[in-house]
Amino acid sequence: MAYEHFLRGGAFIGGQWSQAEDRTEFPVVNPATGEEIARVANCGRQETAQAIGAAVRAQREWSALPAKKRAGVLRAWHDLLIANQEPLARLLTAEQGKPLAEARGEIAYGASYIEWFAEEAKRINGDVIPAPSGDKRAICLKQPVGVVACITPWNFPNAMLARKIAPALAAGCAVVCKPANETPLSAFALAALAEDAGVPAGVISVLCGRTEEIGRELTSSKSVRKLTFTGSTAVGKKLMSDCAGSVKRMSMELGGNAPFIVFDDADIDAAVTGLMASKFRNAGQTCVCANRILVQDGVYDEFSSKLVRAVQNLKVGDGMEDGVGVGPLISEKAVEKVSGLIEDACEKGAKVLYAGASASGPCFVNPTVLEDVSADMRVFTDEIFGPVAPLARFATEDEAIRIANDTDYGLASYVYTRDMARIWRIGESLEYGMVGVNEGIISNEAAPFGGVKESGFGREGSKYGLDDYLELKYMCIGGIDK
Numbered sequence: 001m002a003y004e005h006f007l008r009g010g011a012f013i014g015g016q017w018s019q020a021e022d023r024t025e026f027p028v029v030n031p032a033t034g035e036e037i038a039r040v041a042n043c044g045r046q047e048t049a050q051a052i053g054a055a056v057r058a059q060r061e062w063s064a065l066p067a068k069k070r071a072g073v074l075r076a077w078h079d080l081l082i083a084n085q086e087p088l089a090r091l092l093t094a095e096q097g098k099p100l101a102e103a104r105g106e107i108a109y110g111a112s113y114i115e116w117f118a119e120e121a122k123r124i125n126g127d128v129i130p131a132p133s134g135d136k137r138a139i140c141l142k143q144p145v146g147v148v149a150c151i152t153p154w155n156f157p158n159a160m161l162a163r164k165i166a167p168a169l170a171a172g173c174a175v176v177c178k179p180a181n182e183t184p185l186s187a188f189a190l191a192a193l194a195e196d197a198g199v200p201a202g203v204i205s206v207l208c209g210r211t212e213e214i215g216r217e218l219t220s221s222k223s224v225r226k227l228t229f230t231g232s233t234a235v236g237k238k239l240m241s242d243c244a245g246s247v248k249r250m251s252m253e254l255g256g257n258a259p260f261i262v263f264d265d266a267d268i269d270a271a272v273t274g275l276m277a278s279k280f281r282n283a284g285q286t287c288v289c290a291n292r293i294l295v296q297d298g299v300y301d302e303f304s305s306k307l308v309r310a311v312q313n314l315k316v317g318d319g320m321e322d323g324v325g326v327g328p329l330i331s332e333k334a335v336e337k338v339s340g341l342i343e344d345a346c347e348k349g350a351k352v353l354y355a356g357a358s359a360s361g362p363c364f365v366n367p368t369v370l371e372d373v374s375a376d377m378r379v380f381t382d383e384i385f386g387p388v389a390p391l392a393r394f395a396t397e398d399e400a401i402r403i404a405n406d407t408d409y410g411l412a413s414y415v416y417t418r419d420m421a422r423i424w425r426i427g428e429s430l431e432y433g434m435v436g437v438n439e440g441i442i443s444n445e446a447a448p449f450g451g452v453k454e455s456g457f458g459r460e461g462s463k464y465g466l467d468d469y470l471e472l473k474y475m476c477i478g479g480i481d482k
């Protein structure tokens with residue numbers, strides 16, 4: 001089936017495909033070719049309020065369904081995603097740009113969260129607590145938090161939304177989703193397949209358009225009881241303050257500045273392979289990408305020359321073409337930002353060890369390796385979000401830990417060493433929510449994904465992922481003694 005089958009304009013509100021009240025639309029553009037691939041309803045306050053109203057009505061019945069029934073619907077949704085993996089992947093590459101092989105991987109990755117939470121839906125167990133006095137019993141119920149607003153980014157248009165909707169629905173919540181305006185089509189495809197799988201009208205709504213207006217309505221509404229957001233730390237902070245007025249539950253998956261530490265005793269070939277996977281996945285546009293590559297003196301020369309050879313082999317181009325490993329960035333603005341970071345580093349003394357040839361087109365950036373990078377450069381302090389690998393040397397383990405933790409971020413971190421004692425020491429010392437040891441790709445549905453410090457709070461996936469969508473209710477039952 002061609003991906004055009006899943007091309008939808010409009011917005012999906014309360015189980016209906018509809019237009020914005022004022023009939024305005026905006027284009028969705030393929031970043032590799034500049035071609036317009038669809039036009040989407042330019043929604044705002046009014047449409048958001050409709051979606052929230054539909055969610056409030058739908059949630060009562062959805063949460064009242066036996067968990068096994070909700071699990072069955074989620075399972076059917078997962079199966080439909082897998083059955084349509086190829087067209088969904090092509091749609092994703094068309095709107096986002098990532099290589100088709102990665103897009104196929106993302107569809108399976110998104111579906112894995114739906115499968116996981118279909119299983120977890122049946123295990124939302126409460127507790128019976130031994131009461132301190134004999135005539136009472138204490139019980140803890142777990143209940144859905146209520147209507148959830150999901151705001152998601154353009155870098156993983158399928159998986160970031162799937163891993164929010166799946167636990168929400170498993171818990172018995174209804175959702176109103178605002179995907180990024182750059183990549184709404186994969187979100188609409190998810191909603192269409194959810195409807196086919198039997199998700200009742202109103203349980204999932206998806207709309208895009210006037211981002212600030214939609215955001216204001218979602219954050220100020222008293223009917224929305226939780227907001228879950230993946231995106232930049234700056235926007236996360238704004239949403240947190242906007243949610244304060246209605247005291248909402250929140251989960252924040254925010255930016256990262258991952259250190260990638262290679263010790264003298266590491267398997268250098270494995271470290272280069274791990275770095276290539278971590279750094280160049282999605283052209284470097286992931287929050288968990290290696291951002292600062294710290295290499296110990298004794299292996300620096302070997303590591304950097306092997307890395308350059310590996311980067312030389314990267315093919316840059318339209319993600320639909322065979323063999324492409326690095327696609328375009330999402331926009332020309334993103335290219336300007338990444339080019340600015342390279343310029344800033346070079347002005348402050350960094351050297352370009354390698355700058356590959358890029359495909360033609362305004363959204364492409366050459367894969368670049370920089371060395372002699374230091375803490376005063378923006379490549380070291382900012383989230384790069386592009387195919388740029390900045391290298392710096394270190395001498396001792398203490399120095400590596402100090403540099404690694406010297407950031408406001410705390411999402412992912414990576415370390416390559418064969419010393420088991422060091423693995424424990426450094427794993428415990430790194431101030432990050434996730435640590436990859438001798439591994440560059442660490443995310444999966446069974447593991448808790450999330451950060452500390454200004455990388456946010458809350459965890460997605462794993463046995464902990466449902467907690468963010470559940471309220472605890474304590475019931476004290478008295479008069480038990482005869």
Ligand code: SIN
Nearest residue numbers: 155285286287288443
């Ligand atoms: C992200 O960039 O935030 C998501 C990456 C992942 O799930 O591995």
